[in-house]
Amino acid sequence: MRRLHLHHGLAARDLSTKSIRSARPCRRCFSRSRTDHDLTPFTRRIFKLPSAPSPPSQQHDDLTSFLSYAERISLPQTSTVYVGTHYEYTVLQSLRHYALALHRIGGRDDAGIDLVGTWHLPERERERALRVLVQCKALKTKLGPNLVRELEGAIRQAPVGWRTGQTAGVLVSPREATKGVRDALARSSYPLFWMMVELDGTLKQALWNARAEELGLGPLGVETRYGAGAVDAESGSVRKEVALTWDGGDIPDMDLVEQSLLRHEDQWVKSWGVDWSKVDKEALLDVVERIFPDGQPEPQPDGSLSAVDQSKVLAALREK
Incomplete structure:
Protein backbone atom coordinates (compact mmCIF):
# COMPACT_ATOMS: atom_id res chain seq x y z
CA MET A 1 0.00 0.00 0.00
CA ARG A 2 1.37 3.41 -0.93
CA ARG A 3 2.10 5.90 1.81
CA LEU A 4 1.16 9.57 1.90
CA HIS A 5 3.25 12.09 3.76
CA LEU A 6 0.93 14.79 5.06
CA HIS A 7 2.08 17.91 6.87
CA HIS A 8 0.13 21.00 7.79
CA GLY A 9 -0.63 23.39 10.61
CA LEU A 10 -4.36 22.82 10.76
CA ALA A 11 -5.08 19.48 12.40
CA ALA A 12 -2.30 17.57 14.12
CA ARG A 13 -4.35 14.37 14.19
CA ASP A 14 -3.85 14.01 10.42
CA LEU A 15 -0.06 13.76 10.63
CA SER A 16 1.66 10.57 9.58
CA THR A 17 5.36 9.68 9.53
CA LYS A 18 6.91 13.11 10.08
CA SER A 19 6.12 15.55 12.83
CA ILE A 20 5.48 19.27 12.77
CA ARG A 21 7.71 21.30 15.05
CA SER A 22 7.11 24.73 16.48
CA ALA A 23 9.86 27.09 15.41
CA ARG A 24 11.00 30.68 15.31
CA PRO A 25 8.72 33.28 13.69
CA CYS A 26 8.33 32.77 9.96
CA ARG A 27 9.05 35.61 7.58
CA ARG A 28 6.97 35.13 4.45
CA CYS A 29 8.99 36.71 1.66
CA PHE A 30 7.87 37.61 -1.85
CA SER A 31 10.65 38.31 -4.33
CA ARG A 32 10.61 41.78 -5.79
CA SER A 33 10.14 40.55 -9.34
CA ARG A 34 10.67 37.17 -10.95
CA THR A 35 11.86 38.68 -14.21
CA ASP A 36 14.61 40.63 -12.42
CA HIS A 37 16.26 37.35 -11.41
CA ASP A 38 15.44 35.01 -14.28
CA LEU A 39 18.29 32.83 -15.50
CA THR A 40 19.78 33.40 -18.95
CA PRO A 41 19.58 30.73 -21.68
CA PHE A 42 23.36 30.25 -21.32
CA THR A 43 23.05 29.59 -17.58
CA ARG A 44 20.21 27.14 -18.21
CA ARG A 45 22.36 25.23 -20.70
CA ILE A 46 25.29 24.94 -18.29
CA PHE A 47 23.10 23.47 -15.55
CA LYS A 48 20.90 21.49 -17.96
CA LEU A 49 17.75 23.34 -16.96
CA PRO A 50 14.80 23.42 -19.37
CA SER A 51 14.28 26.59 -21.39
CA ALA A 52 11.87 29.07 -19.89
CA SER A 68 -1.56 47.28 -13.29
CA TYR A 69 -2.97 45.62 -16.40
CA ALA A 70 -6.20 44.63 -14.63
CA GLU A 71 -6.69 48.18 -13.39
CA ARG A 72 -5.95 49.61 -16.84
CA ILE A 73 -8.61 47.51 -18.57
CA SER A 74 -11.05 47.61 -15.61
CA LEU A 75 -11.02 43.83 -15.23
CA PRO A 76 -13.60 42.90 -12.56
CA GLN A 77 -11.92 41.44 -9.48
CA THR A 78 -14.67 38.86 -9.22
CA SER A 79 -14.14 37.53 -12.74
CA THR A 80 -12.72 34.05 -13.29
CA VAL A 81 -9.78 35.46 -15.26
CA TYR A 82 -8.84 37.91 -12.50
CA VAL A 83 -9.17 35.43 -9.64
CA GLY A 84 -7.33 32.64 -11.48
CA THR A 85 -4.47 34.78 -12.81
CA HIS A 86 -4.02 36.61 -9.50
CA TYR A 87 -3.79 33.28 -7.68
CA GLU A 88 -1.30 31.81 -10.15
CA TYR A 89 1.05 34.78 -9.73
CA THR A 90 0.59 34.67 -5.94
CA VAL A 91 1.55 30.99 -5.88
CA LEU A 92 4.50 31.64 -8.20
CA GLN A 93 5.84 34.36 -5.90
CA SER A 94 5.12 32.55 -2.64
CA LEU A 95 6.83 29.30 -3.64
CA ARG A 96 10.02 31.13 -4.67
CA HIS A 97 10.65 31.25 -0.92
CA TYR A 98 11.14 27.47 -1.07
CA ALA A 99 13.45 27.44 -4.11
CA LEU A 100 10.79 26.86 -6.78
CA ALA A 101 11.47 28.79 -9.97
CA LEU A 102 8.10 28.84 -11.75
CA HIS A 103 6.73 30.34 -14.97
CA ARG A 104 3.15 30.81 -16.11
CA ILE A 105 2.19 29.04 -19.30
CA GLY A 106 -1.03 28.96 -21.28
CA GLY A 107 -2.66 28.27 -24.59
CA ARG A 108 -4.61 25.48 -26.19
CA ASP A 109 -1.83 22.93 -25.73
CA ASP A 110 -1.02 23.57 -22.07
CA ALA A 111 -2.76 20.32 -20.94
CA GLY A 112 -4.32 22.21 -18.05
CA ILE A 113 -0.92 23.16 -16.59
CA ASP A 114 -0.72 26.65 -15.09
CA LEU A 115 2.93 26.83 -13.98
CA VAL A 116 6.07 24.94 -14.94
CA GLY A 117 9.51 25.19 -13.46
CA THR A 118 12.31 23.67 -11.44
CA TRP A 119 12.73 22.97 -7.74
CA HIS A 120 16.26 23.69 -6.54
CA LEU A 121 16.37 21.85 -3.26
CA PRO A 122 19.69 21.61 -1.39
CA GLU A 123 21.94 18.92 -2.84
CA ARG A 124 19.88 19.14 -6.04
CA GLU A 125 20.31 22.81 -6.86
CA ARG A 126 22.38 22.45 -10.01
CA GLU A 127 22.08 19.73 -12.66
CA ARG A 128 19.66 17.65 -10.62
CA ALA A 129 16.97 20.28 -10.10
CA LEU A 130 13.57 18.63 -9.91
CA ARG A 131 11.12 19.47 -12.71
CA VAL A 132 7.65 20.50 -11.55
CA LEU A 133 4.27 20.94 -13.23
CA VAL A 134 1.74 22.96 -11.25
CA GLN A 135 -2.03 23.21 -11.46
CA CYS A 136 -3.62 26.03 -9.45
CA LYS A 137 -7.23 25.63 -8.32
CA ALA A 138 -8.50 28.89 -6.86
CA LEU A 139 -11.92 27.32 -6.28
CA LYS A 140 -14.30 27.79 -3.37
CA THR A 141 -16.05 24.51 -4.05
CA LYS A 142 -15.04 21.19 -2.54
CA LEU A 143 -12.16 19.64 -4.48
CA GLY A 144 -12.34 15.95 -5.32
CA PRO A 145 -10.00 13.15 -6.43
CA ASN A 146 -10.78 13.93 -10.07
CA LEU A 147 -8.21 16.72 -9.77
CA VAL A 148 -5.52 14.14 -9.08
CA ARG A 149 -6.48 12.26 -12.24
CA GLU A 150 -6.33 15.52 -14.21
CA LEU A 151 -2.83 16.19 -12.88
CA GLU A 152 -1.71 12.69 -13.84
CA GLY A 153 -2.97 13.37 -17.37
CA ALA A 154 -1.07 16.64 -17.44
CA ILE A 155 2.15 14.84 -16.50
CA ARG A 156 1.63 12.41 -19.37
CA GLN A 157 1.35 15.42 -21.72
CA ALA A 158 4.20 17.39 -20.15
CA PRO A 159 5.89 20.01 -22.37
CA VAL A 160 9.35 19.42 -23.79
CA GLY A 161 11.93 19.77 -21.03
CA TRP A 162 9.62 18.28 -18.42
CA ARG A 163 9.28 14.78 -19.90
CA THR A 164 11.74 13.20 -17.51
CA GLY A 165 11.77 10.74 -14.65
CA GLN A 166 12.58 13.69 -12.39
CA THR A 167 9.25 15.51 -12.86
CA ALA A 168 6.70 15.96 -10.08
CA GLY A 169 3.13 17.22 -10.29
CA VAL A 170 1.86 19.79 -7.79
CA LEU A 171 -1.76 20.68 -7.06
CA VAL A 172 -2.19 24.03 -5.31
CA SER A 173 -5.42 25.26 -3.78
CA PRO A 174 -6.57 27.64 -1.02
CA ARG A 175 -8.56 24.72 0.41
CA GLU A 176 -7.43 21.82 2.56
CA ALA A 177 -7.16 18.45 0.80
CA THR A 178 -10.16 16.19 1.28
CA LYS A 179 -9.89 12.53 2.26
CA GLY A 180 -10.68 11.62 -1.35
CA VAL A 181 -7.78 13.75 -2.59
CA ARG A 182 -5.40 12.29 -0.01
CA ASP A 183 -6.38 8.74 -0.94
CA ALA A 184 -5.94 9.48 -4.65
CA LEU A 185 -2.49 10.97 -4.04
CA ALA A 186 -1.44 7.92 -2.03
CA ARG A 187 -2.61 5.54 -4.77
CA SER A 188 -0.95 7.39 -7.64
CA SER A 189 2.08 5.92 -9.40
CA TYR A 190 3.24 9.47 -10.21
CA PRO A 191 5.25 11.72 -7.83
CA LEU A 192 2.60 14.17 -6.63
CA PHE A 193 2.26 17.02 -4.12
CA TRP A 194 -0.69 18.92 -2.69
CA MET A 195 -0.06 22.40 -1.30
CA MET A 196 -2.68 24.52 0.38
CA VAL A 197 -1.72 28.12 -0.34
CA GLU A 198 -4.15 30.80 0.80
CA LEU A 199 -5.10 33.67 -1.47
CA ASP A 200 -2.53 35.91 0.25
CA GLY A 201 0.26 33.40 -0.42
CA THR A 202 0.42 31.75 3.02
CA LEU A 203 1.36 28.06 2.88
CA LYS A 204 -0.92 26.12 5.24
CA GLN A 205 -0.61 22.48 4.16
CA ALA A 206 1.85 20.27 2.29
CA LEU A 207 1.30 16.65 1.27
CA TRP A 208 3.28 14.31 -0.93
CA ASN A 209 3.12 10.65 -1.78
CA ALA A 210 5.71 7.90 -1.47
CA ARG A 211 6.53 8.09 -5.18
CA ALA A 212 7.62 11.72 -4.71
CA GLU A 213 9.89 10.76 -1.84
CA GLU A 214 11.59 8.24 -4.14
CA LEU A 215 13.00 11.21 -6.09
CA GLY A 216 15.49 11.78 -3.29
CA LEU A 217 13.23 13.96 -1.15
CA GLY A 218 13.73 12.07 2.10
CA PRO A 219 15.11 15.18 3.91
CA LEU A 220 12.06 17.28 2.94
CA GLY A 221 9.89 18.17 5.93
CA VAL A 222 7.86 20.96 7.47
CA GLU A 223 7.61 23.12 10.55
CA THR A 224 4.69 25.04 11.95
CA ARG A 225 5.73 28.64 12.38
CA TYR A 226 4.02 31.70 13.74
CA GLY A 227 3.89 34.77 11.55
CA ALA A 228 5.71 37.71 13.07
CA GLY A 229 2.98 40.19 14.01
CA ALA A 230 0.40 38.41 11.85
CA VAL A 231 -2.90 38.12 13.72
CA ASP A 232 -5.93 36.25 12.44
CA ALA A 233 -8.79 38.75 12.01
CA GLU A 234 -11.47 36.27 13.10
CA SER A 235 -9.89 34.53 16.11
CA GLY A 236 -7.51 37.27 17.22
CA SER A 237 -4.72 34.69 17.63
CA VAL A 238 -1.29 34.75 16.02
CA ARG A 239 -1.53 33.09 12.62
CA LYS A 240 0.17 29.77 12.03
CA GLU A 241 1.64 28.74 8.74
CA VAL A 242 3.68 25.86 7.36
CA ALA A 243 7.30 26.20 6.29
CA LEU A 244 9.01 23.58 4.14
CA THR A 245 12.42 22.49 5.43
CA TRP A 246 15.32 20.38 4.24
CA ASP A 247 17.04 18.08 6.74
CA GLY A 248 15.57 20.20 9.53
CA GLY A 249 16.91 23.51 8.22
CA ASP A 250 15.58 26.34 6.09
CA ILE A 251 15.52 25.89 2.32
CA PRO A 252 17.45 28.72 0.62
CA ASP A 253 15.00 30.88 -1.32
CA MET A 254 15.18 31.17 -5.09
CA ASP A 255 17.00 34.49 -5.02
CA LEU A 256 19.88 32.84 -3.13
CA VAL A 257 19.80 29.81 -5.42
CA GLU A 258 20.08 32.00 -8.52
CA GLN A 259 23.00 33.89 -6.99
CA SER A 260 24.69 30.54 -6.30
CA LEU A 261 24.12 29.32 -9.86
CA LEU A 262 25.60 32.51 -11.26
CA ARG A 263 28.68 32.12 -9.05
CA HIS A 264 29.14 28.57 -10.30
CA GLU A 265 28.73 29.82 -13.88
CA ASP A 266 31.42 32.43 -13.27
CA GLN A 267 33.74 29.74 -11.91
CA TRP A 268 33.01 27.58 -14.95
CA VAL A 269 33.91 30.41 -17.32
CA LYS A 270 37.14 31.23 -15.45
CA SER A 271 38.16 27.57 -15.26
CA TRP A 272 38.97 27.53 -18.99
CA GLY A 273 41.67 30.17 -18.67
CA VAL A 274 41.04 31.54 -22.16
CA ASP A 275 40.77 35.01 -23.64
CA TRP A 276 37.01 35.46 -23.94
CA SER A 277 37.46 38.32 -26.38
CA LYS A 278 38.62 35.62 -28.81
CA VAL A 279 36.42 32.71 -27.73
CA ASP A 280 32.64 32.58 -27.97
CA LYS A 281 31.06 31.08 -24.82
CA GLU A 282 28.15 29.58 -26.73
CA ALA A 283 30.50 27.90 -29.23
CA LEU A 284 32.61 26.52 -26.38
CA LEU A 285 29.52 25.12 -24.66
CA ASP A 286 28.45 23.52 -27.96
CA VAL A 287 31.75 21.62 -28.03
CA VAL A 288 31.56 20.68 -24.34
CA GLU A 289 28.05 19.26 -24.81
CA ARG A 290 29.22 17.27 -27.84
CA ILE A 291 32.28 15.78 -26.11
CA PHE A 292 30.59 15.26 -22.74
CA PRO A 293 26.94 14.50 -23.65
CA ASP A 294 26.15 13.12 -20.18
CA GLY A 295 27.36 16.15 -18.24
CA GLN A 296 30.12 18.70 -17.75
CA PRO A 297 33.75 17.56 -17.38
CA GLU A 298 34.57 16.75 -13.76
CA PRO A 299 36.39 19.66 -12.06
CA GLN A 300 39.41 19.20 -9.82
CA PRO A 301 39.21 20.06 -6.09
CA ASP A 302 40.18 23.69 -6.77
CA GLY A 303 37.36 24.04 -9.31
CA SER A 304 39.60 24.01 -12.37
CA LEU A 305 39.41 21.45 -15.15
CA SER A 306 42.04 18.81 -15.80
CA ALA A 307 44.60 19.62 -18.48
CA VAL A 308 43.41 16.61 -20.50
CA ASP A 309 39.78 17.74 -20.51
CA GLN A 310 40.69 21.32 -21.32
CA SER A 311 42.98 20.41 -24.18
CA LYS A 312 40.43 18.00 -25.63
CA VAL A 313 37.71 20.67 -25.71
CA LEU A 314 39.89 23.55 -26.86
CA ALA A 315 41.40 21.45 -29.66
CA ALA A 316 37.89 20.60 -30.89
CA LEU A 317 36.94 24.27 -30.67
CA ARG A 318 39.92 25.29 -32.84
CA GLU A 319 38.89 22.75 -35.47
CA LYS A 320 35.45 24.32 -35.88
Whole structure:
Protein backbone atom coordinates (compact mmCIF):
# COMPACT_ATOMS: atom_id res chain seq x y z
CA MET A 1 0.00 0.00 0.00
CA ARG A 2 1.37 3.41 -0.93
CA ARG A 3 2.10 5.90 1.81
CA LEU A 4 1.16 9.57 1.90
CA HIS A 5 3.25 12.09 3.76
CA LEU A 6 0.93 14.79 5.06
CA HIS A 7 2.08 17.91 6.87
CA HIS A 8 0.13 21.00 7.79
CA GLY A 9 -0.63 23.39 10.61
CA LEU A 10 -4.36 22.82 10.76
CA ALA A 11 -5.08 19.48 12.40
CA ALA A 12 -2.30 17.57 14.12
CA ARG A 13 -4.35 14.37 14.19
CA ASP A 14 -3.85 14.01 10.42
CA LEU A 15 -0.06 13.76 10.63
CA SER A 16 1.66 10.57 9.58
CA THR A 17 5.36 9.68 9.53
CA LYS A 18 6.91 13.11 10.08
CA SER A 19 6.12 15.55 12.83
CA ILE A 20 5.48 19.27 12.77
CA ARG A 21 7.71 21.30 15.05
CA SER A 22 7.11 24.73 16.48
CA ALA A 23 9.86 27.09 15.41
CA ARG A 24 11.00 30.68 15.31
CA PRO A 25 8.72 33.28 13.69
CA CYS A 26 8.33 32.77 9.96
CA ARG A 27 9.05 35.61 7.58
CA ARG A 28 6.97 35.13 4.45
CA CYS A 29 8.99 36.71 1.66
CA PHE A 30 7.87 37.61 -1.85
CA SER A 31 10.65 38.31 -4.33
CA ARG A 32 10.61 41.78 -5.79
CA SER A 33 10.14 40.55 -9.34
CA ARG A 34 10.67 37.17 -10.95
CA THR A 35 11.86 38.68 -14.21
CA ASP A 36 14.61 40.63 -12.42
CA HIS A 37 16.26 37.35 -11.41
CA ASP A 38 15.44 35.01 -14.28
CA LEU A 39 18.29 32.83 -15.50
CA THR A 40 19.78 33.40 -18.95
CA PRO A 41 19.58 30.73 -21.68
CA PHE A 42 23.36 30.25 -21.32
CA THR A 43 23.05 29.59 -17.58
CA ARG A 44 20.21 27.14 -18.21
CA ARG A 45 22.36 25.23 -20.70
CA ILE A 46 25.29 24.94 -18.29
CA PHE A 47 23.10 23.47 -15.55
CA LYS A 48 20.90 21.49 -17.96
CA LEU A 49 17.75 23.34 -16.96
CA PRO A 50 14.80 23.42 -19.37
CA SER A 51 14.28 26.59 -21.39
CA ALA A 52 11.87 29.07 -19.89
CA PRO A 53 8.52 28.94 -21.73
CA SER A 54 7.16 31.92 -23.61
CA PRO A 55 4.79 33.92 -21.36
CA PRO A 56 1.10 33.50 -22.22
CA SER A 57 0.59 37.27 -22.13
CA GLN A 58 2.60 40.19 -23.45
CA GLN A 59 0.80 42.46 -21.00
CA HIS A 60 2.01 41.02 -17.70
CA ASP A 61 4.59 38.58 -16.35
CA ASP A 62 4.28 38.93 -12.57
CA LEU A 63 1.72 39.97 -9.97
CA THR A 64 2.63 43.65 -10.02
CA SER A 65 2.31 43.99 -13.80
CA PHE A 66 -0.91 41.96 -13.78
CA LEU A 67 -2.51 44.24 -11.19
CA SER A 68 -1.56 47.28 -13.29
CA TYR A 69 -2.97 45.62 -16.40
CA ALA A 70 -6.20 44.63 -14.63
CA GLU A 71 -6.69 48.18 -13.39
CA ARG A 72 -5.95 49.61 -16.84
CA ILE A 73 -8.61 47.51 -18.57
CA SER A 74 -11.05 47.61 -15.61
CA LEU A 75 -11.02 43.83 -15.23
CA PRO A 76 -13.60 42.90 -12.56
CA GLN A 77 -11.92 41.44 -9.48
CA THR A 78 -14.67 38.86 -9.22
CA SER A 79 -14.14 37.53 -12.74
CA THR A 80 -12.72 34.05 -13.29
CA VAL A 81 -9.78 35.46 -15.26
CA TYR A 82 -8.84 37.91 -12.50
CA VAL A 83 -9.17 35.43 -9.64
CA GLY A 84 -7.33 32.64 -11.48
CA THR A 85 -4.47 34.78 -12.81
CA HIS A 86 -4.02 36.61 -9.50
CA TYR A 87 -3.79 33.28 -7.68
CA GLU A 88 -1.30 31.81 -10.15
CA TYR A 89 1.05 34.78 -9.73
CA THR A 90 0.59 34.67 -5.94
CA VAL A 91 1.55 30.99 -5.88
CA LEU A 92 4.50 31.64 -8.20
CA GLN A 93 5.84 34.36 -5.90
CA SER A 94 5.12 32.55 -2.64
CA LEU A 95 6.83 29.30 -3.64
CA ARG A 96 10.02 31.13 -4.67
CA HIS A 97 10.65 31.25 -0.92
CA TYR A 98 11.14 27.47 -1.07
CA ALA A 99 13.45 27.44 -4.11
CA LEU A 100 10.79 26.86 -6.78
CA ALA A 101 11.47 28.79 -9.97
CA LEU A 102 8.10 28.84 -11.75
CA HIS A 103 6.73 30.34 -14.97
CA ARG A 104 3.15 30.81 -16.11
CA ILE A 105 2.19 29.04 -19.30
CA GLY A 106 -1.03 28.96 -21.28
CA GLY A 107 -2.66 28.27 -24.59
CA ARG A 108 -4.61 25.48 -26.19
CA ASP A 109 -1.83 22.93 -25.73
CA ASP A 110 -1.02 23.57 -22.07
CA ALA A 111 -2.76 20.32 -20.94
CA GLY A 112 -4.32 22.21 -18.05
CA ILE A 113 -0.92 23.16 -16.59
CA ASP A 114 -0.72 26.65 -15.09
CA LEU A 115 2.93 26.83 -13.98
CA VAL A 116 6.07 24.94 -14.94
CA GLY A 117 9.51 25.19 -13.46
CA THR A 118 12.31 23.67 -11.44
CA TRP A 119 12.73 22.97 -7.74
CA HIS A 120 16.26 23.69 -6.54
CA LEU A 121 16.37 21.85 -3.26
CA PRO A 122 19.69 21.61 -1.39
CA GLU A 123 21.94 18.92 -2.84
CA ARG A 124 19.88 19.14 -6.04
CA GLU A 125 20.31 22.81 -6.86
CA ARG A 126 22.38 22.45 -10.01
CA GLU A 127 22.08 19.73 -12.66
CA ARG A 128 19.66 17.65 -10.62
CA ALA A 129 16.97 20.28 -10.10
CA LEU A 130 13.57 18.63 -9.91
CA ARG A 131 11.12 19.47 -12.71
CA VAL A 132 7.65 20.50 -11.55
CA LEU A 133 4.27 20.94 -13.23
CA VAL A 134 1.74 22.96 -11.25
CA GLN A 135 -2.03 23.21 -11.46
CA CYS A 136 -3.62 26.03 -9.45
CA LYS A 137 -7.23 25.63 -8.32
CA ALA A 138 -8.50 28.89 -6.86
CA LEU A 139 -11.92 27.32 -6.28
CA LYS A 140 -14.30 27.79 -3.37
CA THR A 141 -16.05 24.51 -4.05
CA LYS A 142 -15.04 21.19 -2.54
CA LEU A 143 -12.16 19.64 -4.48
CA GLY A 144 -12.34 15.95 -5.32
CA PRO A 145 -10.00 13.15 -6.43
CA ASN A 146 -10.78 13.93 -10.07
CA LEU A 147 -8.21 16.72 -9.77
CA VAL A 148 -5.52 14.14 -9.08
CA ARG A 149 -6.48 12.26 -12.24
CA GLU A 150 -6.33 15.52 -14.21
CA LEU A 151 -2.83 16.19 -12.88
CA GLU A 152 -1.71 12.69 -13.84
CA GLY A 153 -2.97 13.37 -17.37
CA ALA A 154 -1.07 16.64 -17.44
CA ILE A 155 2.15 14.84 -16.50
CA ARG A 156 1.63 12.41 -19.37
CA GLN A 157 1.35 15.42 -21.72
CA ALA A 158 4.20 17.39 -20.15
CA PRO A 159 5.89 20.01 -22.37
CA VAL A 160 9.35 19.42 -23.79
CA GLY A 161 11.93 19.77 -21.03
CA TRP A 162 9.62 18.28 -18.42
CA ARG A 163 9.28 14.78 -19.90
CA THR A 164 11.74 13.20 -17.51
CA GLY A 165 11.77 10.74 -14.65
CA GLN A 166 12.58 13.69 -12.39
CA THR A 167 9.25 15.51 -12.86
CA ALA A 168 6.70 15.96 -10.08
CA GLY A 169 3.13 17.22 -10.29
CA VAL A 170 1.86 19.79 -7.79
CA LEU A 171 -1.76 20.68 -7.06
CA VAL A 172 -2.19 24.03 -5.31
CA SER A 173 -5.42 25.26 -3.78
CA PRO A 174 -6.57 27.64 -1.02
CA ARG A 175 -8.56 24.72 0.41
CA GLU A 176 -7.43 21.82 2.56
CA ALA A 177 -7.16 18.45 0.80
CA THR A 178 -10.16 16.19 1.28
CA LYS A 179 -9.89 12.53 2.26
CA GLY A 180 -10.68 11.62 -1.35
CA VAL A 181 -7.78 13.75 -2.59
CA ARG A 182 -5.40 12.29 -0.01
CA ASP A 183 -6.38 8.74 -0.94
CA ALA A 184 -5.94 9.48 -4.65
CA LEU A 185 -2.49 10.97 -4.04
CA ALA A 186 -1.44 7.92 -2.03
CA ARG A 187 -2.61 5.54 -4.77
CA SER A 188 -0.95 7.39 -7.64
CA SER A 189 2.08 5.92 -9.40
CA TYR A 190 3.24 9.47 -10.21
CA PRO A 191 5.25 11.72 -7.83
CA LEU A 192 2.60 14.17 -6.63
CA PHE A 193 2.26 17.02 -4.12
CA TRP A 194 -0.69 18.92 -2.69
CA MET A 195 -0.06 22.40 -1.30
CA MET A 196 -2.68 24.52 0.38
CA VAL A 197 -1.72 28.12 -0.34
CA GLU A 198 -4.15 30.80 0.80
CA LEU A 199 -5.10 33.67 -1.47
CA ASP A 200 -2.53 35.91 0.25
CA GLY A 201 0.26 33.40 -0.42
CA THR A 202 0.42 31.75 3.02
CA LEU A 203 1.36 28.06 2.88
CA LYS A 204 -0.92 26.12 5.24
CA GLN A 205 -0.61 22.48 4.16
CA ALA A 206 1.85 20.27 2.29
CA LEU A 207 1.30 16.65 1.27
CA TRP A 208 3.28 14.31 -0.93
CA ASN A 209 3.12 10.65 -1.78
CA ALA A 210 5.71 7.90 -1.47
CA ARG A 211 6.53 8.09 -5.18
CA ALA A 212 7.62 11.72 -4.71
CA GLU A 213 9.89 10.76 -1.84
CA GLU A 214 11.59 8.24 -4.14
CA LEU A 215 13.00 11.21 -6.09
CA GLY A 216 15.49 11.78 -3.29
CA LEU A 217 13.23 13.96 -1.15
CA GLY A 218 13.73 12.07 2.10
CA PRO A 219 15.11 15.18 3.91
CA LEU A 220 12.06 17.28 2.94
CA GLY A 221 9.89 18.17 5.93
CA VAL A 222 7.86 20.96 7.47
CA GLU A 223 7.61 23.12 10.55
CA THR A 224 4.69 25.04 11.95
CA ARG A 225 5.73 28.64 12.38
CA TYR A 226 4.02 31.70 13.74
CA GLY A 227 3.89 34.77 11.55
CA ALA A 228 5.71 37.71 13.07
CA GLY A 229 2.98 40.19 14.01
CA ALA A 230 0.40 38.41 11.85
CA VAL A 231 -2.90 38.12 13.72
CA ASP A 232 -5.93 36.25 12.44
CA ALA A 233 -8.79 38.75 12.01
CA GLU A 234 -11.47 36.27 13.10
CA SER A 235 -9.89 34.53 16.11
CA GLY A 236 -7.51 37.27 17.22
CA SER A 237 -4.72 34.69 17.63
CA VAL A 238 -1.29 34.75 16.02
CA ARG A 239 -1.53 33.09 12.62
CA LYS A 240 0.17 29.77 12.03
CA GLU A 241 1.64 28.74 8.74
CA VAL A 242 3.68 25.86 7.36
CA ALA A 243 7.30 26.20 6.29
CA LEU A 244 9.01 23.58 4.14
CA THR A 245 12.42 22.49 5.43
CA TRP A 246 15.32 20.38 4.24
CA ASP A 247 17.04 18.08 6.74
CA GLY A 248 15.57 20.20 9.53
CA GLY A 249 16.91 23.51 8.22
CA ASP A 250 15.58 26.34 6.09
CA ILE A 251 15.52 25.89 2.32
CA PRO A 252 17.45 28.72 0.62
CA ASP A 253 15.00 30.88 -1.32
CA MET A 254 15.18 31.17 -5.09
CA ASP A 255 17.00 34.49 -5.02
CA LEU A 256 19.88 32.84 -3.13
CA VAL A 257 19.80 29.81 -5.42
CA GLU A 258 20.08 32.00 -8.52
CA GLN A 259 23.00 33.89 -6.99
CA SER A 260 24.69 30.54 -6.30
CA LEU A 261 24.12 29.32 -9.86
CA LEU A 262 25.60 32.51 -11.26
CA ARG A 263 28.68 32.12 -9.05
CA HIS A 264 29.14 28.57 -10.30
CA GLU A 265 28.73 29.82 -13.88
CA ASP A 266 31.42 32.43 -13.27
CA GLN A 267 33.74 29.74 -11.91
CA TRP A 268 33.01 27.58 -14.95
CA VAL A 269 33.91 30.41 -17.32
CA LYS A 270 37.14 31.23 -15.45
CA SER A 271 38.16 27.57 -15.26
CA TRP A 272 38.97 27.53 -18.99
CA GLY A 273 41.67 30.17 -18.67
CA VAL A 274 41.04 31.54 -22.16
CA ASP A 275 40.77 35.01 -23.64
CA TRP A 276 37.01 35.46 -23.94
CA SER A 277 37.46 38.32 -26.38
CA LYS A 278 38.62 35.62 -28.81
CA VAL A 279 36.42 32.71 -27.73
CA ASP A 280 32.64 32.58 -27.97
CA LYS A 281 31.06 31.08 -24.82
CA GLU A 282 28.15 29.58 -26.73
CA ALA A 283 30.50 27.90 -29.23
CA LEU A 284 32.61 26.52 -26.38
CA LEU A 285 29.52 25.12 -24.66
CA ASP A 286 28.45 23.52 -27.96
CA VAL A 287 31.75 21.62 -28.03
CA VAL A 288 31.56 20.68 -24.34
CA GLU A 289 28.05 19.26 -24.81
CA ARG A 290 29.22 17.27 -27.84
CA ILE A 291 32.28 15.78 -26.11
CA PHE A 292 30.59 15.26 -22.74
CA PRO A 293 26.94 14.50 -23.65
CA ASP A 294 26.15 13.12 -20.18
CA GLY A 295 27.36 16.15 -18.24
CA GLN A 296 30.12 18.70 -17.75
CA PRO A 297 33.75 17.56 -17.38
CA GLU A 298 34.57 16.75 -13.76
CA PRO A 299 36.39 19.66 -12.06
CA GLN A 300 39.41 19.20 -9.82
CA PRO A 301 39.21 20.06 -6.09
CA ASP A 302 40.18 23.69 -6.77
CA GLY A 303 37.36 24.04 -9.31
CA SER A 304 39.60 24.01 -12.37
CA LEU A 305 39.41 21.45 -15.15
CA SER A 306 42.04 18.81 -15.80
CA ALA A 307 44.60 19.62 -18.48
CA VAL A 308 43.41 16.61 -20.50
CA ASP A 309 39.78 17.74 -20.51
CA GLN A 310 40.69 21.32 -21.32
CA SER A 311 42.98 20.41 -24.18
CA LYS A 312 40.43 18.00 -25.63
CA VAL A 313 37.71 20.67 -25.71
CA LEU A 314 39.89 23.55 -26.86
CA ALA A 315 41.40 21.45 -29.66
CA ALA A 316 37.89 20.60 -30.89
CA LEU A 317 36.94 24.27 -30.67
CA ARG A 318 39.92 25.29 -32.84
CA GLU A 319 38.89 22.75 -35.47
CA LYS A 320 35.45 24.32 -35.88
